[in-house]
Amino acid sequence: xxxxxVAFFMTALILICLGIVMIYSSSGIYALxxxxxxxxxxxxxxxxxTLGVIMMLWVMMIDYRDLKKYAKRLMAIVIVLLxxxxxxxxxxxxxGARRWxxxxxxxxxxxxxxxxxxxxxxxxYISRKQECLRSFKKGFLPIVLVMATLCVLILKQPxxxxxxxxxxxxxxxxxxxxGRKRFIGSMxxxxxxxxAALVIVAPYRMRRMVAFFNPWxxxxxxxxxxxxxxxxxxxxxxxxxxxxKSEQKLFYLPAAHTDFIFSIIGEELGFLGAMAxxxxxxxxxxxxxxxxxxxxxxxxxxxxFGVLVMIGVQAMVNIGVSIGALPTKGLPMPFISxxxxxxxxxxxxLGLILNVSKTQDMTS
Numbered sequence: 592x593x594x595x596x597v598a599f600f601m602t603a604l605i606l607i608c609l610g611i612v613m614i615y616s617s618s619g620i621y622a623l624x625x626x627x628x629x630x631x632x633x634x635x636x637x638x639x640x641t642l643g644v645i646m647m648l649w650v651m652m653i654d655y656r657d658l659k660k661y662a663k664r665l666m667a668i669v670i671v672l673l674x675x676x677x678x679x680x681x682x683x684x685x686x687g688a689r690r691w692x693x694x695x696x697x698x699x700x701x702x703x704x705x706x707x708x709x710x711x712x713x714x715x716y717i718s719r720k721q722e723c724l725r726s727f728k729k730g731f732l733p734i735v736l737v738m739a740t741l742c743v744l745i746l747k748q749p750x751x752x753x754x755x756x757x758x759x760x761x762x763x764x765x766x767x768x769x770g771r772k773r774f775i776g777s778m779x780x781x782x783x784x785x786x787a788a789l790v791i792v793a794p795y796r797m798r799r800m801v802a803f804f805n806p807w808x809x810x811x812x813x814x815x816x817x818x819x820x821x822x823x824x825x826x827x828x829x830x831x832x833x834x835x836k837s838e839q840k841l842f843y844l845p846a847a848h849t850d851f852i853f854s855i856i857g858e859e860l861g862f863l864g865a866m867a868x869x870x871x872x873x874x875x876x877x878x879x880x881x882x883x884x885x886x887x888x889x890x891x892x893x894x895x896f897g898v899l900v901m902i903g904v905q906a907m908v909n910i911g912v913s914i915g916a917l918p919t920k921g922l923p924m925p926f927i928s929x930x931x932x933x934x935x936x937x938x939x940x941l942g943l944i945l946n947v948s949k950t951q952d953m954t955s
Contacts, residue, residue: 592885596948599878603926603941606871610852610927611636617840617855618848618929632848632929639697639931643938650942655950659890662715666737669708672701673744690748702745702753703932707940709741709757710764710897717768718889724770731774734765751789751796752920756904758782763900764893803918819844820851820913823858824865831861848929850921853913868927872906882948891947898940 615633622631658665675692676682682689683698691698716734717724724730738761742754762775790796806817823839826832837858840847847855857865879899886892902925909924911917923930925937 592882592948592952595878595881595885596945596952599875599882599948600941600945602871602875602878606868606875606926607640609856609868609871610924611640612834613852613856613859613927614848614929616835616859617837617852619835620841621847624842635696635931636929636934639934640938642697643935646935646939647942647945650939651946651949653946655891655894655943655946656888658711658894659715659718662712665708666712669701669705670740670744673705673741676701677744677747688748688750690750697931700932702748702750703936705741705745706753706757706760706901707898707936707943709738709760710894710901710940712737713761713764714890714893714897717764717893721768721889724765724768727771727774731765731770734761735778746789749793750921752908752922755786755920756901756908756922759904760897760900764897767896768893799919803915806915816845816851816919817912817915820854821915823851823854824914827858827861827865829862831857831859831864834859849923850909850919850928851913852924852928853910856927857913869910872903876903879944882944886947886951888947888951891951895944895947898944901940902937 611633614636615630618632619629622633623629626632628634672692677689681692683691683693685691685698690702691700713734720730738757741757745754745757762778766772766775790800803817806815806821819839823837823844826838832838837847837855839858840855844851844854853865853868856868860867876899879895883892883895883899886895905922905925908917908920908922909928912919912922923933926934928934
């Protein structure tokens with residue numbers, strides 16, 4: 592599987608390189624105006640990328656099977672961090688959300704660590720308890736309790752996007768492990784009204800939902816981001832307006848280098864560029880599935896599956912939000928969007944897949 596592993600890594604590398612180019616293109620003018628330095632975000636992104644590469648190499652060097660021993664401790668650490676970040680004067684507030692620890696030049700977002708931690712915890716639990724998974728009390732309930740603890744703490748920040756992502760990772764891994772569909776259906780049935788309630792009780796979420804159905808009705812208010820995103824994508828046409836020539840990044844489209852970087856790609860590189868990104872992520876997932884099929888170790892199998900779900904859902908949601916197919920959520924595009932913790936842990940997750948694949952080749 593060495594050829595598949597190399598192709599998998601090269602696909603991720605292309606996405607990373609595209610991200611470097613598009614972050615500079617989408618943020619340069621904003622950074623010059625606000626930070627007085629056109630390379631501010633690019634420089635910080637390269638720092639995060641360097642830390643991510645270091646993390647990826649470290650993950651590749653360890654024996655991934657040793658993670659089983661630390662799964663519970665890692666989950667306990669994540670829960671403590673998620674509690675600490677909610678405490679005033681410890682967690683940092685930005686845009687009304689308390690999600691970060693300020694660590695000098697970088698900010699650390701514990702909810703980003705929570706996703707791979709949940710994957711490791713579930714992979715360990717499922718691989719040890721496969722005979723109990725169809726039992727509600729011994730198999731399903733412990734998983735739900737851990738997931739609910741993470742989701743409640745992340746919702747308090749508030750961060751609905753990562754909450755939904757952890758929920759989807761959990762039910763996907765439980766389903767593939769052979770869990771009862773009845774349990775999954777019941778949990779989904781309970782989650783839907785809860786999700787609706789979370790939207791209704793938070794006015795800003797309700798405005799986003801209304802804007803999702805018709806962003807042009809309030810194009811200068813709640814629908815501003817989505818309408819500007821659609822203008823960017825529509826302006827690009829088939830060939831694009833040219834790299835660096837976007838008009839929407841000129842203080843029209845908020846979060847152009849983070850949550851809506853796909854819209855700038857569509858404007859500058861056109862339909863061809865946008866489709867190239869979609870194809871690259873599709874190839875990435877396809878190659879990941881090929882690696883998955885070659886893995887005989889249950890723990891390694893569920894690790895790789897969980898990571899593929901995490902990255903694939905994030906990419907799908909980010910693109911879906913940009914084109915108006917999904918309500919606005921704060922999930923960055925893996926490997927491409929500007930972002931510290933998200934990029935670092937996505938790189939670590941990439942290293943984990945490469946590690947499992949290489950170890951499988953060596954032991955087969």
